[in-house]
Amino acid sequence: MKSCPKILVLLGPTATGKTELALQVARLLDGEIISADSRQAYRGLEVGTGAPSPAERTRAPHHGVAFLEPGERYGAGRFARLCRQWVADIESRGRTPILAGGTGFFVRAVTRPVFREPELDEGRRSWLTTWLSGLPPDEIRRWVQRLDPALADRLAVVDRQRAGRTLELVFLTGRSLTWWQSHAEPEGDPVPARTWVLQLDPDLHRARIEKRVRSMLDSGWLEEVRALAASGHGPGSPGMTSIGYLDAWRFAAGEISRDEAVSAIVRDTWQYARRQRTWLRHQLEDDATRVDANVDIPELARAIAADWTRTIDGEWNPRENQPMSDSERP
Incomplete structure (x- = not known):
């Protein structure tokens, strides 16, 4: 018998609407959001990584967003250790921990703990x-x-x-x-979770990616890259290896045109999204609920919040878990 979930997990590839959905679910469940994104953790990279904006972060408490310097390393093991502490702190306040993002390895490091790392010279x-x-x-x-x-x-x-x-x-x-x-021995106990996975039609997904890339370039991405360069963070910094930053850097330096930058960033982001889609199809537990991301977000948030309430009340049967179809949505 599965343990009662401690965290609500919202997973999905890039550009599927996780940020707004997490905010609306947090409002309904008095939740706090933990970012399961390996790049949104870096300070000064909020625009190009699609991190929650300062305004969005006022709508619900966030953890794991813009708290590291771009030169720092941030892997699944470090995330898992931080996440366990964030979850404990959130629960101590009587609120709901909501883990949202697209880095599947980060989520798995919490629900299926990673190994205890050996000492290295x-x-x-x-x-x-x-x-x-x-x-x-x-x-x-x-x-x-x-x-x-x-x-x-x-x-x-x-x-x-x-x-x-x-x-x-x-x-x-x-x-x-x-x-x-x-x-190797795991470094912690697994944290039980209930997971929802956002899915999109491939053509619509790619169109969303292109729209988001253009919006980022219009919303301060080049200024962000220039500020990073001025503070000494070049293409070799861990944070700057995020998809799109090298092309944004080259565009800011006048090495390529805007159209060339958009084309390259959309291509690389879509390749990454396809790998995320594949990983999410094959690497999650069978009881993950798969939902259509191309629906009204408030409606989807209400459905997830209701499902979560039934889950913690002991009314959820994983064997009956099926993807939500349009005809089945409330």
Whole structure:
């Protein structure tokens, strides 16, 4: 028998409306929102990562948004440790923890805890970081594919931060990240959750991505990139490896046109979204509820809030869980 859920999880690929949905669910359930997004954690990258705006963050308390410097590393293990504390703090206030985002590995690190990391030599680790910073992205992925092919196959994106964590474990312990995930002791107990997954028709999803990219460029993304550069954060900083930032950087520097920047960012974002869609189809528990993101958000928020209330009241049967169709919505 499954434990009563402690957290309400809203998952979905980029540009599926998770931010507004989470805000409306939080209003209905007196909730606080925890961002399960590996990039929205960085301060100064709010525009290009689609993080909740300052105005949106006044509508509900948020955790895990804009609290790290772009040069800091932020992986699933660190997120899981922080998330457990955020959940405990939220519960102590008698409120509902709502975990919202698109980084599936972050959510899984909470519901299926990651391994306890081994001690690593900081001097050798620093040397590896410097070496990786000089490699082009394609070569980084080749290293990961060769040394940890199982990980490369299941990761939506192999950027410098993820590659660094993978390769340092191989080089400094002699074991791959996949091996550690399978054999090492977990660092905490799993947190039971009830999960909803947002889905969109592929053509509509791609159109939403393009609309959002254009809106970001009109809403201060270039100014954000220039401010990051002025504060000493270049393309090699962990936060700056987020999708779109290099092309926004090149556009701001006059190296490419606006149309070229939009085309490149939409292409890369859609490729990432497709990998997210695949991961979300195959890597979640069978009792995740899949919902159509192309519906009225207040209506969907009310349905999820009602479902959550039934769940914590003990009236939810996972065996009866099915995706909400248009005809079944309240």
